[in-house]
Amino acid sequence: xTMFGTNQLLVDKHVEFIQNLDKKQDGLEYWMTEHLRVxxxxxxxxxxxxxxxxxxxxxxxxxxxxxGCQNADxxxxxxxxxxxxxxxxxxxxxxxxxxxxxxxIDGKKVTKYVLSLQQTNKQTNGQTTVCGDVWGEHDTxxxxxxxxxxxxxxxxxxxxxxxxxxxxxGAMNYDGGFGSKPGGESHAAQVYxxxxxxxxxxxxxxxxxDRLSGWLAERQLLCGGMNGRPQKLEDVCYAWWVGSxxxxxxxxxxxxxxxxxxxxxxxxxxxxGIADRPGxxxxxxxxxxxxxxxxxxxxxxxxxxxxxxCMPRSVVRRLGLHKWxxxxxxxxxx
Amino acid sequence: MHGRRRQQERxxxxxxxxxxxxxxxxxxxxxxxxxxxxxxxxxxNDALDATKRLLEQNTELHTVWNYRRxxxxxxxxxxxQDTRQQMLDGExxxxxxxxxxxxxxxxxxxxxxxxxxSLPRPEWQRELGLVAKxxxxxxxxxxxxxxxRFVVAQLKDAATDKHEVDTQEFAxxxxxxxxxxxxxxxxxxxxxxxxEILAQxxxxxxxxxxxxxNDLILNAIYTDPDDQNAWLYYDWLLDIQKSDEDRxxxxxxxxxxxxxxxxxxxxxxxxxxxxxxxxxELERLQSGSVSEPEKKECLETLRxxxxxxxxxxxRYTDMSRTLSKQWALGA
Numbered sequence: 001x002t003m004f005g006t007n008q009l010l011v012d013k014h015v016e017f018i019q020n021l022d023k024k025q026d027g028l029e030y031w032m033t034e035h036l037r038v039x040x041x042x043x044x045x046x047x048x049x050x051x052x053x054x055x056x057x058x059x060x061x062x063x064x065x066x067x068g069c070q071n072a073d074x075x076x077x078x079x080x081x082x083x084x085x086x087x088x089x090x091x092x093x094x095x096x097x098x099x100x101x102x103x104x105i106d107g108k109k110v111t112k113y114v115l116s117l118q119q120t121n122k123q124t125n126g127q128t129t130v131c132g133d134v135w136g137e138h139d140t141x142x143x144x145x146x147x148x149x150x151x152x153x154x155x156x157x158x159x160x161x162x163x164x165x166x167x168x169x170g171a172m173n174y175d176g177g178f179g180s181k182p183g184g185e186s187h188a189a190q191v192y193x194x195x196x197x198x199x200x201x202x203x204x205x206x207x208x209x210d211r212l213s214g215w216l217a218e219r220q221l222l223c224g225g226m227n228g229r230p231q232k233l234e235d236v237c238y239a240w241w242v243g244s245x246x247x248x249x250x251x252x253x254x255x256x257x258x259x260x261x262x263x264x265x266x267x268x269x270x271x272x273g274i275a276d277r278p279g280x281x282x283x284x285x286x287x288x289x290x291x292x293x294x295x296x297x298x299x300x301x302x303x304x305x306x307x308x309x310c311m312p313r314s315v316v317r318r319l320g321l322h323k324w325x326x327x328x329x330x331x332x333x334x
Numbered sequence: 335m336h337g338r339r340r341q342q343e344r345x346x347x348x349x350x351x352x353x354x355x356x357x358x359x360x361x362x363x364x365x366x367x368x369x370x371x372x373x374x375x376x377x378x379n380d381a382l383d384a385t386k387r388l389l390e391q392n393t394e395l396h397t398v399w400n401y402r403r404x405x406x407x408x409x410x411x412x413x414x415q416d417t418r419q420q421m422l423d424g425e426x427x428x429x430x431x432x433x434x435x436x437x438x439x440x441x442x443x444x445x446x447x448x449x450x451x452s453l454p455r456p457e458w459q460r461e462l463g464l465v466a467k468x469x470x471x472x473x474x475x476x477x478x479x480x481x482x483r484f485v486v487a488q489l490k491d492a493a494t495d496k497h498e499v500d501t502q503e504f505a506x507x508x509x510x511x512x513x514x515x516x517x518x519x520x521x522x523x524x525x526x527x528x529x530e531i532l533a534q535x536x537x538x539x540x541x542x543x544x545x546x547x548n549d550l551i552l553n554a555i556y557t558d559p560d561d562q563n564a565w566l567y568y569d570w571l572l573d574i575q576k577s578d579e580d581r582x583x584x585x586x587x588x589x590x591x592x593x594x595x596x597x598x599x600x601x602x603x604x605x606x607x608x609x610x611x612x613x614x615e616l617e618r619l620q621s622g623s624v625s626e627p628e629k630k631e632c633l634e635t636l637r638x639x640x641x642x643x644x645x646x647x648x649r650y651t652d653m654s655r656t657l658s659k660q661w662a663l664g665a
Contacts, residue, residue, distance in 0.1 A: 004465070025341070026351075026354065026358065028354070028357055028361060029356070031358060031361055031362055032391075032392050032394075033394065035392075035394060035395050035397065036394075053354075081373065081397075082397040083397040083400050124623075135400060135444065137444050170374070173522060173525065174525045174566060174567060174569075174570035174573075175566040175570075176566075179476075180480065182478070183526050184476065184479075185479060185519055185522045185523075213649070214565070214649070217646050217649055218562050224645075230515065230518055230561075230563050231474070231518065239642075253648035253652075253653075254646055255648070268421065269340065275340070276335070276336050276337065277337075278339055279340055280339055280340060281338040281339070283335050283478050286335075
């Protein structure tokens with residue numbers, strides 16, 4: 001069944017796949033995903049950078065487009081004329097930093113936008129929430145994004161970091177995992193955002209390292225793929241969500257890298273792109289996180305990805321953002 | 335983006351291409367129309383209708399949900415309590431009609447919460463019933479559970495007897511667990527309610543509650559020894575015990591249960607892992623309580639686990655190293 005007995009990553013095919021994304025304008029799906037175009041570009045760009053083909057897309061064109069997605073409030077929408085949201089602000093800032101164009105936007109405006117979403121006057125139990133946009137949804141993803149985005153502009157000390165850390169602590173559950181908000185069930189993607197947020201905040205002491213590492217390690221199923229929580233199906237994107245969290249916890253070796261590689265590689269479409277699982281339709285999201293997951297386990301030929309920022313380590317280093325590593329508890333040596 | 339099988343591709347017919355183009359053109363036209371209305375700040379019933387037609391086709395357009403909410407609040411009818419009630423009741427029905435299109439849409443759930451929060455006379459009990467039905471279809475849908483917690487918080491806010499709300503929610507989780515003790519989402523919700531339940535009781539009452547809890551989780555463990563969640567919940571029950579004495583007693587119970595399970599199946603992975611962690615915890619709480627043979631058994635068990643569960647060999651070697659050091663045993 002598999003053509004990937006040698007565990008071959010079809011690099012050229014994936015590059016082509018990403019380059020062709022913007023050409024699929026005959027399909028309804030292209031237009032129905034317009035609202036998250038900026039994130040789609042981010043996913044494609046990360047994949048290309050990790051595949052060491054950063055020039056495969058037109059940088060100037062992307063920069064111009066992303067800048068066009070910034071609104072008067074300083075935030076970014078998922079597409080031009082779409083309302084600002086932290087999700088798309090994050091993708092935009094990540095894109096511009098990878099393309100070395102962060103200086104083309106006003107960091108103060110972005111900082112002001114992010115700070116406006118922090119709810120410091122509604123603290124319960126000392127917890128400070130961050131909303132995704134002006135409509136009030138709060139989620140640990142947004143707590144992470146607030147800290148990460150401001151770290152790009154070195155303005156993170158303007159946040160109520162202690163309050164945000166308490167919110168994240170409140171989202172921790174009996175299994176050591178984290179949910180979308182205090183009370184929310186543990187889910188691997190939320191585990192990544194919370195652990196990454198705590199890494200940026202220098203507060204990994206909050207984590208129950210052993211319990212969480214154990215929970216994360218159990219995400220790997222017999223097929224080699226990971227699921228997002230117990231009893232759920234394997235999915236390529238968890239190679240990233242689970243792998244990155246384990247990496248930050250310095251427990252990457254608690255899963256089988258070999259089996260994970262087998263799984264991700266078998267989820268490739270021979271025509272290009274990676275799907276959520278073998279035999280399914282490929283998309284840029286799973287292509288990104290599949291490749292990022294492979295990078296985490298040091299698949300040969302890939303550039304190293306930073307487990308907190310999901311960007312090439314070289315970019316993170318250039319921006320001085322790698323210093324989160326200095327705050328990993330010393331007792332956690334890999 | 336998830337769970338779509340690849341299909342054998344053949345060249346589409348002219349007819350199919352034409353139909354596909356028409357679908358795209360129609361969608362794009364509607365989308366442009368709505369975005370134009372938004373850009374020119376049109377807040378009319380016609381605009382409302384246009385947003386509805388678009389959102390029926392694509393529930394993920396959060397900008398359009400935002401615009402729809404803005405139209406609602408800008409209409410004259412919004413100012414009067416009765417007409418606002420009518421508008422929002424209608425909105426809740428609209429949402430119910432499309433919820434099955436994408437039961438995992440954050441934007442739809444957010445919009446529902448907004449509608450409920452804006453209603454002059456919200457019917458939180460009815461919402462509770464609704465979300466119970468949804469969870470009956472998909473017991474692990476975390477959007478549903480998050481929404482349920484939101485509704486319960488509102489009910490609690492409005493209630494004269496807040497304890498009663500917690501008690502009823504707790505009973506709901508019992509019902510879910512009795513129906514399927516592998517329902518992790520129910521156990522998770524239960525873990526958030528148990529501290530509230532305990533806080534309502536006196537010391538004797540608390541012991542009673544904890545004993546019942548212990549029995550319930552042991553039942554889950556016996557029903558499916560491979561269910562990792564049941565063991566995690568058990569460990570958490572240890573955390574919330576009142577004393578180390580109680581913890582040690584529960585750990586001994588845990589070990590006894592594991593021994594029974596291993597008699598049925600000696601290479602059962604989870605019970606074996608739990609055996610080692612139970613002894614490790616016991617020794618940590620009460621130095622000297624674990625015998626030398628038991629310690630040796632732990633290390634031997636970890637070695638066996640390296641073959642039984644090879645993907646996680648890194649974990650077992652780490653555990654061996656740590657325990658060997660802690661217990662000053664030869665590796």
